[in-house]
Amino acid sequence: MTTKTAAGAIGISASKIIPLSMTAMLGLFFVGFVGFSHMEVVHNAAHDSRHSLAFPCH
Template structure:
């Protein structure tokens, strides 16, 4: 990302992430995704069941 100041000088800022930060983000995203899939898969709320019905069947996830 480059920022040009009012004096015409360009300053560049970079953001680096460590491997631990990337792994933590991936793990959190995986856990959240699994929770959403299992919530939709085993929910007894009809609206939730119907919203995810076709997706579950296309990925062979049992819902009946």
């Protein structure tokens, strides 16, 4: 009898779990850093794209 894990049920192999989770964490870090940064250079560099995604910044 074999059991399926949650990842196996949706078709993600175990070898892809770590790269996918690291990519997701890196993306969340970038969104958080740029979205909540008070440095004016970072704010101005991402200002238009941030507003186009409905992410408030001021």
